[in-house]
Amino acid sequence: MISCQIDKRLRAAGGEMQFRMDLQVPRGQLLALYGASGAGKTSTLRMLAGLMAPDAGRIEVGGNVWFDSTSGINLRPQQRGLGFVFQDYALFPHLTVRQNLEFGAPKDQKAVVDELIDLVELGGLQHQRPGTLSGGQKQRVALARALVGRPSLLLLDEPLAALDLKIRLKLQDYLLRVHREYGLTTLLISHDLGEIHKLCDRVLVLEQGQVVREGTPSEVFQSDRISGKFKFTGEVLGIQPQEFLFLVTVQVQDQVVQVVALPSEVRALAVGDRVLVASKAFNPVLYKLD
Ligand SMILES: Nc1ncnc2c1ncn2[C@@H]1O[C@H](COP(=O)(O)OP(=O)(O)OP(=O)(O)O)[C@@H](O)[C@H]1O
Numbered sequence: 001m002i003s004c005q006i007d008k009r010l011r012a013a014g015g016e017m018q019f020r021m022d023l024q025v026p027r028g029q030l031l032a033l034y035g036a037s038g039a040g041k042t043s044t045l046r047m048l049a050g051l052m053a054p055d056a057g058r059i060e061v062g063g064n065v066w067f068d069s070t071s072g073i074n075l076r077p078q079q080r081g082l083g084f085v086f087q088d089y090a091l092f093p094h095l096t097v098r099q100n101l102e103f104g105a106p107k108d109q110k111a112v113v114d115e116l117i118d119l120v121e122l123g124g125l126q127h128q129r130p131g132t133l134s135g136g137q138k139q140r141v142a143l144a145r146a147l148v149g150r151p152s153l154l155l156l157d158e159p160l161a162a163l164d165l166k167i168r169l170k171l172q173d174y175l176l177r178v179h180r181e182y183g184l185t186t187l188l189i190s191h192d193l194g195e196i197h198k199l200c201d202r203v204l205v206l207e208q209g210q211v212v213r214e215g216t217p218s219e220v221f222q223s224d225r226i227s228g229k230f231k232f233t234g235e236v237l238g239i240q241p242q243e244f245l246f247l248v249t250v251q252v253q254d255q256v257v258q259v260v261a262l263p264s265e266v267r268a269l270a271v272g273d274r275v276l277v278a279s280k281a282f283n284p285v286l287y288k289l290d
Pocket residue numbers: 009010011012013017035036037038039040041042043044052
């Protein structure tokens with residue numbers, strides 16, 4: 001169980017922002033942090049990791065106190081037993097895949113390194129350097145490396161955002177596999193609603209440093225006003241005016257669909273927006289998300 005009550009004044013673009021988090025995460029949960037840029041998602045992970053000190057509060061993980069402002073406890077990141085994976089891999093370029101894993105492994109833990117290389121299927125690449133690997137392969141190395149210290153808590157800061165959709169879907173399966181096989185508690189920052197639905201038990205929506213909604217992905221993202229036989233989320237690739245209507249092209253996972261939309265539906269819509277496509281009286285309709 002993670003129990004975390006922390007406060008911090010952050011310097012946001014528009015002035016100071018009061019960050020406040022009161023969070024309980026049961027062991028084994030995969031929790032998503034979702035919210036606009038600057039909402040405080042990365043700061044949450046950095047404070048849990050010990051890379052940024054809260055102004056006040058307490059963080060307790062599995063009965064161990066990691067941070068407590070009243071008694072002056074603030075464990076260093078290496079003392080916290082966690083794994084961290086960033087979007088940009090952060091691998092050592094001069095070391096091979098295997099050496100990258102061994103670097104973080106406890107002494108004489110060859111078996112752990114072997115097990116992780118098998119788990120994320122890197123056997124054939126273990127003697128190559130990161131520079132010769134694809135983005136998806138590098139991220140598998142980063143994931144394996146985050147696990148060599150046998151962490152109980154895994155922090156993932158948009159680890160798949162830089163990858164193309166096909167690789168992202170495959171990497172999601174690896175993430176789920178390591179989360180389950182290692183009995184991890186995992187916090188994942190993601191902007192991808194499909195990814196959150198597929199992977200996460202629970203999602204917190206952050207706005208201006210505060211949690212404004214929380215629940216299962218279906219509870220949080222399926223608005224009550226939207227009913228329908230089908231609902232899926234995607235990204236707008238194009239908006240073409242027709243005679244009286246618009247044709248909106250939406251990418252949903254690895255499919256591209258076209259939806260006929262009313263001028264009122266596309267008024268606030270731009271290429272790149274995330275949308276919910278739902279059916280209403282058998283016609284598809286679009287809802288802008290965020
Ligand atoms: N060490 C710090 N001290 C004070 N303010 C900070 C510090 N680090 C970040 N901030 C500010 O805190 C705010 C939240 O940043 P954070 O990186 O947590 O947002 P985010 O939700 O992860 O955004 P994004 O999705 O763009 O990564 C930002 O306005 C940032 O400038």
